[in-house]
Amino acid sequence: LAKTTQPVSMDSYEGQEVNITCSHNNxxxxxxxxxYQQFPSQGPRFIIQGYKTKVTNEVASLFxxxxxxxxxxxxxxxxxxxxxxxxxxxxxNQGGKLIFGQGTELSVKP
Amino acid sequence: DAMxxxxxxxxxxxxxxxxxxxxxxxxxxxxxxxxxxKSSQAPKLLxxxxxxxxxxxxxxxxxxxxxxxxxxxxxxxxRSPGLGDAAMYLCATSRGDRGIQPQHFGDGTRxxxx
Numbered sequence: 001l002a003k004t005t006q007p008v009s010m011d012s013y014e015g016q017e018v019n020i021t022c023s024h025n026n027x028x029x030x031x032x033x034x035x036y037q038q039f040p041s042q043g044p045r046f047i048i049q050g051y052k053t054k055v056t057n058e059v060a061s062l063f064x065x066x067x068x069x070x071x072x073x074x075x076x077x078x079x080x081x082x083x084x085x086x087x088x089x090x091x092x093n094q095g096g097k098l099i100f101g102q103g104t105e106l107s108v109k110p
Numbered sequence: 111d112a113m114x115x116x117x118x119x120x121x122x123x124x125x126x127x128x129x130x131x132x133x134x135x136x137x138x139x140x141x142x143x144x145x146x147x148k149s150s151q152a153p154k155l156l157x158x159x160x161x162x163x164x165x166x167x168x169x170x171x172x173x174x175x176x177x178x179x180x181x182x183x184x185x186x187x188x189r190s191p192g193l194g195d196a197a198m199y200l201c202a203t204s205r206g207d208r209g210i211q212p213q214h215f216g217d218g219t220r221x222x223x224x
Contacts, residue, residue, distance in 0.1 A: 032210050043114070043200050043215030044153065087152055089213075100152035 004090055006101040012108050018075045020104045022088035025069050031091030033064060033071045038085045038103070047086075048073065075106075083108045113137050116201050116216035123191055124224050131186040131219045133201030142184040143213065144176060145200040153200055159184060188221075196223045 005023045012018045024033070032051050036044035048055060050062040050071070061074040075082060088101040115134045123129040133142065140161050145153035157166045159178045173195070175187040188195055198218040204211040 030210070034212055036213075036215075041217070041220075043202070043217045044213075046212045046214070049212055098155055100154075103152050 004088060004099050004101040006086075006088060006104045008102065009105040009107070012078055012106065014079055014108060014110055015077050018078050018082075018106060018108075020073045020075075020086055020106070021070055022073070022090075022101050023070045024088070024090045024101075027068050028091040033062070033068070034089045035060070035062065035071075035073045036087045036089060036100075038087065044087060078106075078108045080108050080110065082106065114201055114203055114214050114216035116199075116219050118219060119217065120220050120222070122222045122224060125193065126190045129188050129191055129221065131188075131199050131201075131221070133184045133186075133216060134182050135201075135203045135214075136182070137203055137205075137214060138181060139203035139205050139214070140181070141204045141206065141211070142178060143202040143204075144174075144184070144186045145202065147198040147200055147218070149197075156186070191221070191223050193223050196221055 032049050034049040035047045037047050038044040048057055048060045048062045050064050052064050052068060055062045063072045071088060083106060085103045085105050087103045091098055113136050117132050121129060141158060143158040144156045146156055147153040155167050156170045156174055157176055173189050177185045186199060198220050200215055200218045202213040202215045204213045
């Protein structure tokens with residue numbers, strides 16, 4: 001079964017742009033790529049979703065190449081409050097499982 | 111304005127004693143999910159309801175059951191909790207196809223087993 005993989009952790013400083021990449025080699029044809037943010041003792045919160053190319057909202061951008069085998073979440077000018085775990089979620093076309101990446105723990109320092 | 115509400119936030123039960131976790135939603139979404147999340151791990155889907163249709167993940171133990179009496183409520187029953195079932199249990203909802211629509215999560219119930 002194909003895996004959805006992300007870096008385990010990343011460090012950044014306030015004001016920097018952070019890019020987190022998720023690899024999903026076996027994404028289902030009709031499935032979207034969704035990114036969530038999770039703080040301790042809370043449920044994940046929706047950040048952004050896309051199917052292909054680029055999507056931008058008020059908090060992030062999502063870049064998806066033509067083959068859709070990966071995606072990159074871009075957080076512009078991070079602040080201390082962006083310290084959290086970030087998950088990508090995609091469908092798997094073998095068995096149709098819905099699988100979270102293992103999460104990237106982002107630490108933003110002053 | 112909580113939209114997916116999980117009760118209780120913390121639950122303690124004894125080894126082998128049945129426990130029920132509850133979830134309610136005000137979004138009128140037709141899909142409801144239950145996830146298990148252990149410390150420092152990603153959420154793992156246990157099952158989901160698409161309207162009244164129950165969909166169990168292949169690797170979900172038989173010890174875990176679910177009920178959805180109406181659109182707004184969904185329950186997770188653990189028939190004989192073991193120590194390995196201690197985890198955060200997350201409920202989520204979405205408007206439609208699970209691969210396409212964003213999910214809205216509650217803040218979870220943290221289950222401890224004595």
